[in-house]
Amino acid sequence: MEPLRCLGASVTLPRRSLLQGSSLVFGLLGGILGAARPAQAEARLDSPVQEPQLLERLQACTPQDPLRRLQEGNVRFAAAWRAAAAAPYEQRMEPLSTLWSHTCQIAPQALAQGQRPFAAVLSCADSRVDPGWLFDCASGEIYQVRSAGNTAFDQAIASLDYAVGVLGVSLVLVLGHSRCGAVQAAMSDAPLTPLLEDLVEPIRAQLRSGDDLTRAIERNARHVADQLTARSALLKDAVAAGRLTIRSAYCDIGSGVVTLL
Template structure:
């Protein structure tokens, strides 16, 4: 069952209340537009909480893995509905790998997920800013950092060979997880991938905006590990 949520209206006072003064209210007003800051309210179908949002993600993934997808919120009427404004219930920080498309593996549709994708699912300054926007302005209740089996970025970081262009900047962000995993047993790629997921979660939690939302019990940040062979997501903790 898909979750619907009300559009929100954010005042300058509410932005400061949640520690968002650093974002700059002038930038928000000028850059995001009045439609986001004073959106029309829509009916609430369910009282969404971070726990319920997480369960919706896990339920959707279970349907996907068991080949029982419902393909919700993918109709033309849904397209028309979300064209007027978005209210996703969850955010995903996932790898750019083409085999892990969030809306498909979580069995969601248009307007349900706020997705940031980057090789190695690393939390860059820009990714953190995007997720702050998704949680504070759009109201997502859970952020899941999703890594996956046999990740190429993780493999390259472990190998440590020189790489061209800006690829190295991605690998540098993963290297601390490589170092912290050297003495651990088991599959090295999986171990580093899970360590990297947890490291990126800590980066997100260091955000003043996201940490305030967590304290107010309006947000939860969790990790997920995607199995390429089964399609299943397991929680990383």
């Protein structure tokens, strides 16, 4: 057992092999990029905290059930999205202006000191599927990793290692979406630049004959979710220990509805 100093107070946590030799790296990253959740993070964080009460406000914004929080936020978003679609042009923004009124309203001063996102979302870079938008979440609530096709590249997995190992995120959601251009490109024979070929290759490898675009997108999201624990010992151990849930989901842009796969 070794005391870990977080948020200006000493707490004693079992020093397990969660970070497997990477604790120093994560500790340094934590000091630079944010503060850890004391009950879950196992990296040493020695960055000075000037106003711990502000960080406590961040903690207070962590929902008991992160997946339910995302689902409830999406219900609010989808309702506003439908209302906006039905509204006259001049009034289209009114339903959407009701969003963010249900968020925890984390103070800018607290965010300036650190972050405690309650979920991580690995999503496509598509401009229409911003997780903060889709789940009615404000700054500091969702840790986002994004690239076209929501692929589990090494950098994406490493970013999620940080979210789980240092920030204590307990939910990772892999989010595919309707009419995904990256999956469409993977299904097409149209020539791509070399870098775009690299981008779509992991998606193309998962395609099955007979798949339509929607099925290919769903298959890709499920496969990426599986890849996270297959390629990251940290994420695999966190799932096995019950500290982490990984799910995949599909967003229908037209309705704004996100459906778990």
